Amino acid sequence: MNLNHLPLHFFVLLSTVLFAIGLYGLISRRNAIAVLMSIEIVMNAANLNFVAFWRYLHPQSLEGVVFVLVTITVAAAEVAVGMAVVLSIYRTLHTVNVDEVAQMRG
Amino acid sequence: MSVLELALLIFLTAVTVFSALMVVAVRNLIHAGFWLLPFFLGIGGFYLILSVEFLFALQLLLYAGAVMVVVLFALMLTRDVMNPQIRQTNRLYVAAIAASASMMTLLVVLIYRHLGALSVPPGLVDSDAITRRLGTMLLNEYVLPFELTSALLLSAMLGAIFLARNPRIEMEEESGE
Numbered sequence: 001m002n003l004n005h006l007p008l009h010f011f012v013l014l015s016t017v018l019f020a021i022g023l024y025g026l027i028s029r030r031n032a033i034a035v036l037m038s039i040e041i042v043m044n045a046a047n048l049n050f051v052a053f054w055r056y057l058h059p060q061s062l063e064g065v066v067f068v069l070v071t072i073t074v075a076a077a078e079v080a081v082g083m084a085v086v087l088s089i090y091r092t093l094h095t096v097n098v099d100e101v102a103q104m105r106g
Numbered sequence: 107m108s109v110l111e112l113a114l115l116i117f118l119t120a121v122t123v124f125s126a127l128m129v130v131a132v133r134n135l136i137h138a139g140f141w142l143l144p145f146f147l148g149i150g151g152f153y154l155i156l157s158v159e160f161l162f163a164l165q166l167l168l169y170a171g172a173v174m175v176v177v178l179f180a181l182m183l184t185r186d187v188m189n190p191q192i193r194q195t196n197r198l199y200v201a202a203i204a205a206s207a208s209m210m211t212l213l214v215v216l217i218y219r220h221l222g223a224l225s226v227p228p229g230l231v232d233s234d235a236i237t238r239r240l241g242t243m244l245l246n247e248y249v250l251p252f253e254l255t256s257a258l259l260l261s262a263m264l265g266a267i268f269l270a271r272n273p274r275i276e277m278e279e280e281s282g283e
Contacts, residue, residue, distance in 0.1 A: 003155070003228040005107040006115070011152070012217055012224065014119060018126050020210035025130030027202035028195045031187065033180050034135055037142060040173060041126050044149045055156045059229025062240055065158055066248055069240075072168050073255045077262035079173050083180040084269035091272065096184050099196050 003055070011052035018045035030097045032086045036079065043075050115155075122148030133194050135187040139178045146170040157233040160240060 018041060025038030047068045054064020090096050093103075107115075125144040132138050150165035181187050195202075217224065244252045 002107065002111070003157075006155075006228075007225055008228075009217055009221060009224040011156075013214065014122070014152075016210055016213045016217065017123060019213075020206040021123070021126045021130055023209065024202050024206040027205060028199035029130070030194055030196045031135055031184075033177060033184065033187075034130075034138060034194065037129055037138060037177060040142065040169070040177075041129060041145065044146070044169070048149055048152055051153060051156050051158060051161065055158075055231070056226055056228050059231045062236065062243055065161060065236070065240055066243060066251075068161060069164070069244075070251055070255060072164055073259065076168055076172060077258055079176050080266040081262050081269070083176050084266040086180055087183060088269045090184050 008052060008056040011048060015045040015049045015052070018042075018048070030099055032089070032096045032098050032101075033083070035098060036082045036086070040075065040079070043071060047071055118148055118151045118155075122152070133190045133192070135181055135194065136178070139174070139181050142174055142177065143170055146174070157231060158236060159233065160237040 022038045022041030022045060025041065026035055029035050029038060050064045050067050050071070054062070058064065086096055089101055093101055095101065121144050125141045125148065128141040129138050129145060132141065146165060146169040150162045150170070153159075153161040153165060186192055
Protein backbone atom coordinates (compact mmCIF):
# COMPACT_ATOMS: atom_id res chain seq x y z
CA MET A 1 0.00 0.00 0.00
CA ASN A 2 1.27 3.44 -0.86
CA LEU A 3 1.78 5.34 2.36
CA ASN A 4 2.28 8.74 0.72
CA HIS A 5 -1.37 9.69 1.07
CA LEU A 6 -1.69 8.27 4.58
CA PRO A 7 -0.48 10.80 7.15
CA LEU A 8 1.31 9.88 10.36
CA HIS A 9 -1.40 11.38 12.54
CA PHE A 10 -3.84 8.73 11.32
CA PHE A 11 -1.80 6.08 13.15
CA VAL A 12 -1.31 8.33 16.19
CA LEU A 13 -5.05 9.01 16.43
CA LEU A 14 -5.89 5.33 15.94
CA SER A 15 -3.58 4.25 18.73
CA THR A 16 -4.95 7.03 20.96
CA VAL A 17 -8.45 5.62 20.48
CA LEU A 18 -7.27 2.07 21.15
CA PHE A 19 -5.36 3.21 24.24
CA ALA A 20 -8.49 4.93 25.60
CA ILE A 21 -10.57 1.79 25.00
CA GLY A 22 -8.00 -0.32 26.79
CA LEU A 23 -7.82 2.16 29.67
CA TYR A 24 -11.61 2.00 30.06
CA GLY A 25 -11.49 -1.79 30.28
CA LEU A 26 -8.56 -1.64 32.67
CA ILE A 27 -10.49 0.52 35.16
CA SER A 28 -14.00 -0.87 34.75
CA ARG A 29 -13.60 -4.65 34.46
CA ARG A 30 -14.09 -6.77 37.58
CA ASN A 31 -12.60 -10.01 36.32
CA ALA A 32 -8.80 -10.10 36.59
CA ILE A 33 -8.45 -11.95 33.27
CA ALA A 34 -10.50 -9.25 31.55
CA VAL A 35 -8.17 -6.66 33.09
CA LEU A 36 -5.21 -8.53 31.57
CA MET A 37 -6.98 -8.54 28.19
CA SER A 38 -7.39 -4.76 28.43
CA ILE A 39 -3.65 -4.46 29.16
CA GLU A 40 -3.03 -6.34 25.91
CA ILE A 41 -5.08 -3.71 24.03
CA VAL A 42 -3.06 -0.90 25.63
CA MET A 43 0.25 -2.58 24.76
CA ASN A 44 -0.81 -3.17 21.17
CA ALA A 45 -1.75 0.51 20.83
CA ALA A 46 1.71 1.49 22.09
CA ASN A 47 3.37 -0.97 19.69
CA LEU A 48 1.47 0.49 16.74
CA ASN A 49 2.72 3.93 17.75
CA PHE A 50 6.33 2.73 17.93
CA VAL A 51 6.19 1.23 14.45
CA ALA A 52 4.38 4.24 12.93
CA PHE A 53 6.86 6.78 14.35
CA TRP A 54 9.79 4.63 13.24
CA ARG A 55 8.36 4.26 9.73
CA TYR A 56 7.73 7.98 9.21
CA LEU A 57 10.46 9.70 11.21
CA HIS A 58 13.48 7.36 11.43
CA PRO A 59 13.17 4.76 8.68
CA GLN A 60 16.94 4.35 8.37
CA SER A 61 17.49 2.92 11.85
CA LEU A 62 15.40 0.03 13.11
CA GLU A 63 15.09 1.06 16.78
CA GLY A 64 11.29 1.21 16.69
CA VAL A 65 10.99 -2.37 15.47
CA VAL A 66 13.52 -3.59 18.04
CA PHE A 67 11.45 -1.88 20.75
CA VAL A 68 8.30 -3.65 19.55
CA LEU A 69 10.09 -7.00 19.49
CA VAL A 70 11.13 -6.56 23.13
CA THR A 71 7.63 -5.34 24.06
CA ILE A 72 5.97 -8.38 22.49
CA THR A 73 8.33 -10.68 24.41
CA VAL A 74 7.69 -8.88 27.70
CA ALA A 75 3.93 -9.03 27.02
CA ALA A 76 4.14 -12.80 26.50
CA ALA A 77 6.02 -13.22 29.79
CA GLU A 78 3.53 -10.91 31.52
CA VAL A 79 0.56 -12.94 30.28
CA ALA A 80 2.11 -16.22 31.44
CA VAL A 81 2.91 -14.95 34.94
CA GLY A 82 -0.36 -13.00 35.16
CA MET A 83 -2.50 -16.02 34.32
CA ALA A 84 -0.56 -18.15 36.83
CA VAL A 85 -1.21 -15.51 39.51
CA VAL A 86 -4.91 -15.40 38.58
CA LEU A 87 -5.22 -19.19 38.79
CA SER A 88 -3.40 -19.21 42.13
CA ILE A 89 -5.76 -16.52 43.48
CA TYR A 90 -8.76 -18.45 42.16
CA ARG A 91 -7.60 -21.59 43.93
CA THR A 92 -7.22 -19.90 47.32
CA LEU A 93 -10.04 -17.34 47.29
CA HIS A 94 -12.48 -18.96 44.77
CA THR A 95 -12.95 -15.67 42.94
CA VAL A 96 -11.03 -13.69 40.34
CA ASN A 97 -12.89 -10.43 40.81
CA VAL A 98 -10.31 -7.79 41.57
CA ASP A 99 -12.65 -5.84 43.88
CA GLU A 100 -13.16 -8.89 46.12
CA VAL A 101 -9.53 -9.86 46.39
CA ALA A 102 -8.51 -7.71 49.35
CA GLN A 103 -5.98 -9.79 51.25
CA MET A 104 -2.42 -10.59 50.34
CA ARG A 105 -1.89 -13.79 52.32
CA GLY A 106 -3.96 -16.80 51.34
CA MET B 107 -4.76 6.36 -2.75
CA SER B 108 -7.06 4.22 -4.84
CA VAL B 109 -10.63 3.37 -3.89
CA LEU B 110 -9.66 -0.21 -3.10
CA GLU B 111 -6.88 0.89 -0.75
CA LEU B 112 -9.18 3.36 0.97
CA ALA B 113 -11.87 0.70 1.44
CA LEU B 114 -9.28 -1.70 2.83
CA LEU B 115 -8.00 0.92 5.26
CA ILE B 116 -11.49 1.81 6.48
CA PHE B 117 -12.36 -1.87 6.88
CA LEU B 118 -9.17 -2.57 8.84
CA THR B 119 -9.67 0.43 11.13
CA ALA B 120 -13.32 -0.45 11.73
CA VAL B 121 -12.50 -4.07 12.56
CA THR B 122 -9.69 -3.11 14.95
CA VAL B 123 -11.61 -0.42 16.85
CA PHE B 124 -14.87 -2.39 16.97
CA SER B 125 -13.25 -5.58 18.24
CA ALA B 126 -11.29 -3.62 20.88
CA LEU B 127 -14.61 -2.11 22.02
CA MET B 128 -16.20 -5.56 22.15
CA VAL B 129 -13.30 -6.92 24.24
CA VAL B 130 -13.91 -4.32 26.95
CA ALA B 131 -17.71 -4.20 26.65
CA VAL B 132 -19.27 -7.66 26.28
CA ARG B 133 -20.47 -9.48 29.37
CA ASN B 134 -19.63 -12.98 28.23
CA LEU B 135 -15.89 -13.11 28.88
CA ILE B 136 -15.33 -16.08 26.56
CA HIS B 137 -16.72 -13.92 23.76
CA ALA B 138 -14.47 -11.07 24.90
CA GLY B 139 -11.50 -13.43 24.67
CA PHE B 140 -12.46 -14.43 21.14
CA TRP B 141 -12.91 -10.77 20.15
CA LEU B 142 -9.20 -10.34 20.91
CA LEU B 143 -8.46 -12.34 17.76
CA PRO B 144 -9.76 -9.82 15.16
CA PHE B 145 -8.13 -7.06 17.24
CA PHE B 146 -4.69 -8.69 17.06
CA LEU B 147 -5.18 -9.47 13.36
CA GLY B 148 -6.15 -5.85 12.70
CA ILE B 149 -3.01 -4.56 14.41
CA GLY B 150 -1.05 -7.07 12.34
CA GLY B 151 -2.67 -5.66 9.21
CA PHE B 152 -1.41 -2.20 10.16
CA TYR B 153 2.09 -3.66 10.54
CA LEU B 154 1.72 -4.95 6.97
CA ILE B 155 0.66 -1.49 5.78
CA LEU B 156 3.74 -0.06 7.51
CA SER B 157 5.79 -2.71 5.62
CA VAL B 158 7.20 -4.70 8.54
CA GLU B 159 6.14 -8.20 7.53
CA PHE B 160 8.29 -9.75 10.25
CA LEU B 161 6.25 -8.05 12.98
CA PHE B 162 3.06 -9.25 11.28
CA ALA B 163 4.31 -12.83 11.52
CA LEU B 164 5.29 -12.30 15.17
CA GLN B 165 1.91 -10.76 15.94
CA LEU B 166 0.18 -13.79 14.45
CA LEU B 167 2.39 -16.29 16.27
CA LEU B 168 2.64 -14.66 19.68
CA TYR B 169 -0.54 -12.63 20.14
CA ALA B 170 -3.12 -14.37 17.95
CA GLY B 171 -1.59 -17.73 18.80
CA ALA B 172 0.01 -17.96 22.22
CA VAL B 173 -1.60 -15.10 24.18
CA MET B 174 -5.08 -15.96 22.91
CA VAL B 175 -4.71 -19.60 23.96
CA VAL B 176 -3.42 -18.70 27.43
CA VAL B 177 -6.24 -16.17 27.97
CA LEU B 178 -8.93 -18.64 26.86
CA PHE B 179 -7.47 -21.42 29.02
CA ALA B 180 -7.42 -19.17 32.07
CA LEU B 181 -11.02 -18.11 31.37
CA MET B 182 -12.17 -21.71 31.09
CA LEU B 183 -10.46 -22.66 34.36
CA THR B 184 -12.34 -20.02 36.36
CA ARG B 185 -16.09 -19.73 36.85
CA ASP B 186 -18.82 -17.13 36.18
CA VAL B 187 -17.30 -16.10 32.89
CA MET B 188 -20.17 -17.04 30.57
CA ASN B 189 -23.19 -15.99 32.60
CA PRO B 190 -24.72 -12.89 30.94
CA GLN B 191 -26.69 -12.12 34.11
CA ILE B 192 -23.57 -11.27 36.07
CA ARG B 193 -22.37 -7.70 35.85
CA GLN B 194 -18.78 -7.57 34.67
CA THR B 195 -18.11 -3.93 35.53
CA ASN B 196 -17.30 -2.52 38.94
CA ARG B 197 -18.70 0.59 40.62
CA LEU B 198 -16.14 2.75 38.85
CA TYR B 199 -17.37 2.30 35.30
CA VAL B 200 -18.79 5.84 34.97
CA ALA B 201 -15.50 7.21 36.28
CA ALA B 202 -13.70 4.89 33.86
CA ILE B 203 -15.65 6.27 30.89
CA ALA B 204 -14.96 9.83 32.09
CA ALA B 205 -11.25 9.16 32.64
CA SER B 206 -10.59 7.47 29.31
CA ALA B 207 -12.76 9.93 27.36
CA SER B 208 -11.06 12.94 28.91
CA MET B 209 -7.61 11.44 28.31
CA MET B 210 -8.54 10.73 24.71
CA THR B 211 -9.85 14.28 24.22
CA LEU B 212 -6.65 15.71 25.70
CA LEU B 213 -4.44 13.61 23.44
CA VAL B 214 -6.51 14.33 20.32
CA VAL B 215 -6.35 18.09 21.05
CA LEU B 216 -2.59 17.82 21.55
CA ILE B 217 -2.21 15.90 18.27
CA TYR B 218 -4.23 18.48 16.36
CA ARG B 219 -2.22 21.35 17.84
CA HIS B 220 0.99 19.73 16.65
CA LEU B 221 -0.29 18.58 13.30
CA GLY B 222 2.53 20.44 11.55
CA ALA B 223 5.22 18.39 13.25
CA LEU B 224 3.36 15.20 12.45
CA SER B 225 2.78 15.83 8.75
CA VAL B 226 5.98 14.35 7.42
CA PRO B 227 6.17 12.06 4.41
CA PRO B 228 6.98 8.42 5.11
CA GLY B 229 10.61 7.50 4.65
CA LEU B 230 11.76 5.11 2.01
CA VAL B 231 12.46 1.64 3.34
CA ASP B 232 13.58 -1.48 1.55
CA SER B 233 11.03 -3.86 3.00
CA ASP B 234 12.96 -6.94 1.85
CA ALA B 235 16.03 -5.90 3.81
CA ILE B 236 14.27 -5.01 7.07
CA THR B 237 14.21 -8.52 8.49
CA ARG B 238 17.84 -9.15 7.55
CA ARG B 239 18.98 -5.87 9.08
CA LEU B 240 16.88 -6.59 12.17
CA GLY B 241 18.67 -9.89 12.69
CA THR B 242 22.08 -8.22 12.29
CA MET B 243 21.12 -5.45 14.72
CA LEU B 244 19.79 -7.86 17.34
CA LEU B 245 23.10 -9.73 17.37
CA ASN B 246 25.32 -6.65 17.30
CA GLU B 247 24.14 -3.42 18.94
CA TYR B 248 21.24 -4.98 20.81
CA VAL B 249 22.80 -8.26 21.85
CA LEU B 250 22.54 -7.42 25.57
CA PRO B 251 18.74 -6.72 25.55
CA PHE B 252 18.33 -9.75 23.31
CA GLU B 253 20.07 -12.04 25.80
CA LEU B 254 18.33 -10.40 28.76
CA THR B 255 15.04 -11.20 27.04
CA SER B 256 15.88 -14.89 27.10
CA ALA B 257 16.67 -14.66 30.82
CA LEU B 258 13.34 -12.87 31.34
CA LEU B 259 11.43 -15.56 29.45
CA LEU B 260 13.14 -18.33 31.41
CA SER B 261 12.39 -16.71 34.77
CA ALA B 262 8.79 -15.98 33.70
CA MET B 263 8.36 -19.63 32.74
CA LEU B 264 9.77 -20.87 36.05
CA GLY B 265 7.67 -18.32 37.98
CA ALA B 266 4.50 -19.33 36.15
CA ILE B 267 5.11 -23.01 36.91
CA PHE B 268 5.84 -22.23 40.56
CA LEU B 269 2.71 -20.06 40.94
CA ALA B 270 0.33 -22.36 39.07
CA ARG B 271 1.20 -25.62 40.82
CA ASN B 272 -1.32 -26.86 43.36
CA PRO B 273 0.31 -27.39 46.78
CA ARG B 274 -2.72 -29.26 48.13
CA ILE B 275 -2.57 -31.99 45.48
CA GLU B 276 1.17 -32.41 46.01
CA MET B 277 0.62 -32.79 49.76
CA GLU B 278 -2.05 -35.44 49.18
CA GLU B 279 0.26 -37.34 46.88
CA GLU B 280 3.03 -37.29 49.48
CA SER B 281 0.75 -38.46 52.30
CA GLY B 282 -0.71 -41.18 50.09
CA GLU B 283 2.63 -42.83 49.58
